[in-house]
Amino acid sequence: MEMKNSPKNNFLTRIIEKIIPPIQWRFYVIIMIGIIAGLGLYILYISNATAYLSNDPRACVNCHVMNVHYASWQRGSHARVATCNDCHVPQDNFFRTYWFKANDGLRHATYFTMRWEPQVIQIKEAGKEAVQENCIRCHSNNIHPIALRAISNKNVADQTERYCWECHRNTPHGRVNSLSSAPYARVPSLKSVVPDWLNEFIQSKKEKSN
């Protein structure tokens, strides 16, 4: 085999050489890897994974534990001007935004899939900081006159050691946040994983057999 003749000083080459299957197995291994990759794609598809790259609040109700938060957001004044990400993800620079989103998203996905979510979901420290930053980002005009002693917006938060929502408690989700607090909230429903063409195909087969 030609692999034998290649230089062995490269670590990567050595690994590849090691795991490369015998020639008579290659066909089966390719099929195997194909199956695993296909399953991976299937998981990305059914979990609507690409939606998470978007800014659409509908992505957040892919997990129905967020229904309460979606419904109360939608019925509040913030729904007219801000999406979930506008408040819950830092918006100061591209890299931080996506780093935070990836971190949060993967944790949420893991919790949801493993069914670790608590009955009352509470925001974590990093999330609080992000929200507070975003309150200030949009409402800086409102903050200045209140705390005249503040030199910068940040000082308002720093000096008082309070979060905006300690007073503005109903903004924007209302005070009740248990998973069962909005039992029949209608939120945009997920699209079926079965594509339309397949449904139509099955339907037409059924009609023919009838």
Add this chain to the structure above:
Amino acid sequence: MKPIQEIIKEKPWVGWVLFIVTVIVVFLIGLFASSIVERRGESFALQVVKPLPDWEPRNEVWGENFPREYETYRQTLDTTFASKHGGSKMIDYLEKYPDLIIMWAGYAFSKDYNQGRGHAYAVKDIRNTLRTGDNTISPQPGTCWTCKSTDVPRVMNNMGVANFYKSKWKDLGAEIINPIGCQDCHDPKTMDLRITRPALIEAFQRQGKDIKSFTHNEMRSLVCAQCHVEYYFKGKEEKYLTFPWDKGFSADDMEKYYDEAEFTDWTHTLSKAPMLKAQHPDFELYMTGVHADRGVSCADCHMPYKTEGGVKFTDHHIQSPLNNIENSCFVCHREKTQKLIENVYQRQDKIEELRHLAERALATVHIEAKIAWDKGATEEEMKPALKLIRHAQWRWDWVAAANGLGFHSPVEAMRVLGTSIQKAEEARREIALVLVKHGVSYPVALPDVSTKDKAQKYIGLNMQEFKKGKKEFMNTTVLEWDKKAKERQGTLISY
């Protein structure tokens, strides 16, 4: 280390181990995938105590599953709230504005026209109104039931939409029993918002829009737009419920639509003008307003979120937001309750002022036209004035018939009323010319039509007879309907 192919060549069991490990990995990935599918399934599952069959019309049966929504819905029975210009209290509009009787001479609205009560009264009130006749005379088609009851989708499904519209109002009485409610807007399986009335779906279809393409937030207005819109009954026999939206949503566009279709609701008995009657273009008027522009839906103000104990839900007590400022307006506006109410009244007062100018001009022009006919005016002479009357009254009605006295879009309401006054006065000028031509001195003496009684007598209505007929109808036919309905559905509660 040796390459793997050599290891396997020497020890075949290594190959088997690799194979089995791969099988396990694929198996686990599969399990993971099905776990995701299962969790997706949870979002479709709705916890219902009692599954609902398709077309279940009884709101109280839905209410067993959704007690909070149902209980608040039942509050639409409360008629105690009266705002300055509206509310849930029954107002006799003919008593309040006797000019309307003159304006509707020859049309059923001149007999009886009240401020509508809550949704739960829908069936009761349409049975009660003098407009729907009695045992001997039943002038209305089945189409009149379309927006009154949860039985409508059920019956339409049974007998077909066209047949439903074509039938006589009286013939469907035993079928249409349960007032506007749950299934009009909700799917019984998923509780998702849905459109059950064909006219809205068809109107959008003609514009090339699929009703399924609208967002959830748009649906929170569109379920209301099934009924709170301008519509007409197309065809002398078919009486097919149709929205005149093909040229646009404004009063001017609809006027053009009706003119081209040469549609007339009735011929005025005094002025002989080919008249139009506006229904309640609440949705169309709202669409021109600033609230719609900011993405605020009907439900945001009329059905705001409510907290009860630890539970948040949509308040199904659909009502004037003026009775619920804290839950509706406060979501966005930070003024005091009293201030916000004042702001609404400021706008409504101004609209009412113009509205009355239009009414006075219109009532007068109908009477003046009658005098002109009496003095021998010809059709040729009257034609331009009659067209102006048709348009003027249509525009007045477009604002007046809509709920909320123009608050859904004050600026547009003022504009439309303004053009109404202009057209009515232009019609008066035309008729003045005709009168002078026929030797009548202008201004003419006008009859006293300042009260409901006087106005109804002037247009020749025998109200005692209508009321007697209605009373008899309520004590015979209606009792019969209820009996049949109870036999059909097993239970019947009175709303």
